Amino acid sequence: MTRTPYTVTAPEGQVKLVIMNATDGLPAAFALMGTRAERKVALRLAGGCKGMDADDKASMIASFEEAFAGFRGLVWSGGTRAVKDGEIDIMVTDVPGVIAAGNPGSVALGTTPRTDMLRLQGESRLVIDEWGQMLNPDMSGILVVQNGPDGDMDWDGDLDAYFKLMENWQKFGAFKALGLIAWNGGGVTRTEIIRAAKKKWPVILVKGSGRATDKIIDGLEAEDTALIEELGTDAQIYIVTDPGEMRNVLMDTGFLSE
Amino acid sequence: MSTQDASIVPSLYVKREGESTTKAELRLTSARERFVVRFTGGCGFMSKADAQGLYDLFKESFEGFAGALLFGGTRMLEKQDTSIVVPGITEIPPVIWKDNPESSILGIIPKSQDLRISQLGMVIHDEEGATYTTIVHPDQAQCLVVQQSADEGVDWEAEFKECLRIINDLRSFAQWESLLVSYNGGGVTEKEILATASRGWPVLLINGSGRISEQYANDKAFLKKYPLVHVAEKSVDSIRGALLKIGALKARDVKSVPYLQIVGEETP
Numbered sequence: 389m390t391r392t393p394y395t396v397t398a399p400e401g402q403v404k405l406v407i408m409n410a411t412d413g414l415p416a417a418f419a420l421m422g423t424r425a426e427r428k429v430a431l432r433l434a435g436g437c438k439g440m441d442a443d444d445k446a447s448m449i450a451s452f453e454e455a456f457a458g459f460r461g462l463v464w465s466g467g468t469r470a471v472k473d474g475e476i477d478i479m480v481t482d483v484p485g486v487i488a489a490g491n492p493g494s495v496a497l498g499t500t501p502r503t504d505m506l507r508l509q510g511e512s513r514l515v516i517d518e519w520g521q522m523l524n525p526d527m528s529g530i531l532v533v534q535n536g537p538d539g540d541m542d543w544d545g546d547l548d549a550y551f552k553l554m555e556n557w558q559k560f561g562a563f564k565a566l567g568l569i570a571w572n573g574g575g576v577t578r579t580e581i582i583r584a585a586k587k588k589w590p591v592i593l594v595k596g597s598g599r600a601t602d603k604i605i606d607g608l609e610a611e612d613t614a615l616i617e618e619l620g621t622d623a624q625i626y627i628v629t630d631p632g633e634m635r636n637v638l639m640d641t642g643f644l645s646e
Numbered sequence: 647m648s649t650q651d652a653s654i655v656p657s658l659y660v661k662r663e664g665e666s667t668t669k670a671e672l673r674l675t676s677a678r679e680r681f682v683v684r685f686t687g688g689c690g691f692m693s694k695a696d697a698q699g700l701y702d703l704f705k706e707s708f709e710g711f712a713g714a715l716l717f718g719g720t721r722m723l724e725k726q727d728t729s730i731v732v733p734g735i736t737e738i739p740p741v742i743w744k745d746n747p748e749s750s751i752l753g754i755i756p757k758s759q760d761l762r763i764s765q766l767g768m769v770i771h772d773e774e775g776a777t778y779t780t781i782v783h784p785d786q787a788q789c790l791v792v793q794q795s796a797d798e799g800v801d802w803e804a805e806f807k808e809c810l811r812i813i814n815d816l817r818s819f820a821q822w823e824s825l826l827v828s829y830n831g832g833g834v835t836e837k838e839i840l841a842t843a844s845r846g847w848p849v850l851l852i853n854g855s856g857r858i859s860e861q862y863a864n865d866k867a868f869l870k871k872y873p874l875v876h877v878a879e880k881s882v883d884s885i886r887g888a889l890l891k892i893g894a895l896k897a898r899d900v901k902s903v904p905y906l907q908i909v910g911e912e913t914p
């Protein structure tokens with residue numbers, strides 16, 4: 389079968405979709421999908437790829453592949469995929485699928501807020517907005533968070549659900565480590581970094597990735613006291629510049645083991 | 647890693663039929679092995695002879711178990727002397743759990759009457775004329791009470807239906823394996839055996855345990871129709887051999903692999 393940006397490459401040849409209202413309790417079905425990972429550790433990837441050219445994006449994927457070699461935990465991010473001119477327009481949300489595909493025992497999941505009406509386009513392709521953005525077919529499962537059947541949400545609409553899921557995995561599912569990696573990104577990514585830092589999870593910021601992530605790194609390097617207060621003075625922040633450094637932090641914080 | 651904390655009384659979750667139970671299901675997954683064993687069978691109507699040696703039989707058979715346990719979540723106390731526990735299948739999983747610190751446990755209780763707190767604990771069922779009172783079993787990590795609403799209860803079948811739902815979640819979304827162990831039992835147990843076998847999920851019937859489990863254990867047509875329904879004799883070696891074969895026990899966790907004594911199969 390020829391692989392296109394629309395081809396489902398998730399394990400079992402299917403992506404399980406769970407839809408929840410933002411005000412509902414967390415769905416057990418989705419929470420259980422996270423426990424499939426061989427090692428009970430969960431890393432959330434936050435960010436975007438604005439301002440990056442195709443070479444930068446390919447290099448980003450290669451960096452994560454190198455840093456995560458041997459990873460057997462849960463890796464997850466936003467649950468979307470962008471397509472441009474019939475090709476994958478690589479985003480951070482494509483990273484978990486690549487990591488899981490290359491590392492047996494690892495599981496890739498995603499969450500996305502329903503910001504617009506779900507619709508079918510073309511050959512009955514499910515898209516999440518009128519511009520044809522789709523759900524990522526590399527992931528084992530995607531949680532769509534909605535504001536009731538009629539309401540729309542902003543792009544931060546899934547944050548509460550994913551942070552609660554992470555906490556539930558740790559508190560009830562015996563997950564040993566939770567963390568966040570930030571690459572590039574805008575306002576929502578900044579919020580995610582602050583929230584994760586306040587929970588004292590390891591937060592890995594990739595220097596040179598651009599926008600919100602670099603802005604926070606700049607602030608930390610300039611010893612911006614307001615920012616340091618906002619993150620929490622006892623936050624576990626790691627600034628990395630290359631895949632080797634990221635790998636070392638993943639080892640030190642328990643996400644990777646030899 | 648131990649899933650037990652002696653200082654904590656069971657967490658009590660109350661849910662409507664059909665509602666999601668994320669915390670309880672995640673807590674089950676804290677077990678080391680991805681294998682859930684559901685216990686069903688006789689309680690109040692089990693004869694003294696059928697209950698003879700019940701605890702030691704399963705305690706020894708499950709030595710080394712590191713999966714999750716699902717059971718009825720209750721304990722029956724003699725009304726005339728409440729220090730006497732009435733033997734029943736719901737006494738078994740807590741014993742196994744206490745002996746095997748890497749296992750996890752969840753009791754499922756259908757709310758059949760208004761819950762009441764008494765000196766005996768939380769009373770689930772107390773019928774006029776009955777010789778025993780049913781309370782929430784104190785030896786479990788967590789307990790899930792199923793109700794229709796704050797005012798309306800559910801019938802006793804809600805217990806096994808909820809267990810089927812949880813087992814389905816674990817199998818479908820978390821890639822777990824499962825086993826229904828059936829000892830003795832009556833009409834509701836029969837429905838659970840049939841519902842489990844017809845889904846193609848493994849069942850272990852204990853031959854010699856009496857009543858419905860024994861009846862199906864000797865029903866050749868039934869066993870032929872459902873090849874994942876296994877039979878073990880009422881002995882430690884036989885049950886242990888079946889648990890190893892089915893995968894509920896792992897060879898690496900047991901000190902010696904017993905001689906397999908599964909009815910209808912050639913012995914090695």
